[in-house]
Amino acid sequence: MINHHPAEASLIACAAGTMPVAHARVIEAHAALCPVCASGLRAAEAAGGALLEALPPAPMAPDALARALARLDAAAPESAPAAPALDLAALASGRWRRVAPGIAIMKLLARDATDSRLDLIRVAPGRALLTHGHTGPESTCVLSGAFSDGIGTFATGDFMAADAALDHTPRALPGEDCICLIATTHHLRPHSWLGRLVRPLLGM
Template identity: 45%
Template sequence: MNPRHHPSADVLAAYAAGTLEPGFGLVVGAHVEQCAVCRASTAAFEAASGEALSALPQADVAADALTRVMSRLDVAPAPAPAIDKRPLMERLPLGKRKWIAPGVWVAAVQTPHAQDNRVYLLSVAPGMPTARHEHTGAEFCTVLKGAFRDESGLYAAGDFAATDEDVDHLPVVEGDEDCICLFATEGRLKPKGLLGRLAFAYADV
């Protein structure tokens, strides 16, 4: 799989530095996991920040070094965690699926997030409108399954999309399978249309 839509360099740098809010980091990670190009960029950012750290003055290192060496003596190396190879969708801590229309469901992702932010999966069957909404902040989205098309092109599994506030667009599911996307949305949602209101008010995501 070769995703065609990637996070910006700024977003990848923040992801590598661990400074994105967890839900937003999760959405970027869902793309990076599928994208060799962005994995390489992330590794480069991590290496660069490591070099920046090692270039800092070393004044406190010596005083602290013995303590750290001593503390390592008794510690057995931690076993490498088993790699979970299930698809991301099966690994996410999901709340209950809530059907908001025939062929459309949402499920909250149980991850820490700011009170006004939302992290959720949205699944839309072919031929159904997506939950149209505006929002007051950024929105990140990674396609986990299926595909959608909007005015900026086709987004298939692995593709990443970021939109700024007050974008009002209406993606349409492409192809003949359900489109499942992982979203992190910042700020208060402003649902539009009946389905949007149902998705974000009734379903409480």
């Protein structure tokens, strides 16, 4: 049973495309497992579309249509290609990089212009990450297994948002590997000398 969901404002930002792609992917992964948030996302998308339709028409230059068509003909899209949709089933074929005993990371999206990145992290049962804070938002969706960070317990499907105010020590619960999809903006802030030593290895 899913107990932790993204905030409504996050669903709206995801639907509107105003949040970093890495964080949107984590919300989409949660929505794929959570019918409540899936319908929330659809409602937010529909509301955004309705808002656009309700805008009063703006006056246009007489040649606007011709110029728009000419631009379409000119081919070659100027914007960067959209990030590939996340195919969770295909993730098993990616490459895990072991970064500490019992902990492995698979990079999915490299750091982008918003300084955000998307990774999978796999933690063996009972293993803990080093206590850390954050210098920017972090979004996590549990894909399998469960972890506890001393503040709450998060099981498969659960979503967790962290910000600079949160310090925690996530530990995988006994039983099976805990695999999480995790988006981070900026960097983690480890508290121990060991963490500061390890952080460059993680790249996080």
